[in-house]
Amino acid sequence: MAEAQYQPLHQYYNQQQQPKTTQLAKVATAVTSGGSLLILSGLILAGTIIGLTIVTPLFVIFSPVLVPAVITAALLSLGFMSSGAFGVAAITMLTWLYRYVTGKHPVGADQLDTARHKLMNRAREIKEYGQQQISEGGTYSS
Structure with missing residues (x-):
């Protein structure tokens, strides 16, 4: 049982020794x-x-x-x-x-068509309003 505990401890020290040399090489390269x-x-x-x-x-x-x-x-x-x-x-x-x-x-043709129809409808409304005002006698009231 003591041998099983001793061997991993020995491997632990070997692992600690090896990374020190690797770390030393890395530090030397970086410097x-x-x-x-x-x-x-x-x-x-x-x-x-x-x-x-x-x-x-x-x-x-x-x-x-x-x-x-x-x-x-x-x-x-x-x-x-x-x-x-x-x-x-x-x-x-x-x-x-x-x-x-x-x-x-x-792209955007639908938006253009919608805007065109809105303008046409508004122009038609203004035209009808103007014709109505003319037929009523031409009095202007705001």
Whole structure:
């Protein structure tokens, strides 16, 4: 019975020894990769600061040219993008209108028909009201 208790305890110590080496390898790998990435980020930061230090006077000297150029480029790109968007919207609308006219029942045709019938009914009511007012003598009362 003592042997059965001793063996699992021995296996427990072996299992504790093995993960320590695995954990040590993981920690060493993490420290190595983390340290190298930290050094790399420091070098990038230093390069950025040096680059900005060198380029800032050039930006100040050329800003009367660069700022209008950037504004012009932004407006041109905005114009082209909006033109393309309006073109796509027009093509979509014309396609929908073609399907509606040819009777292919596009999405939203029911809502359009309902709105058209409501407008026609309201116009008919206004016409009848106007004819009634004219036949009664043309007196206007609000």
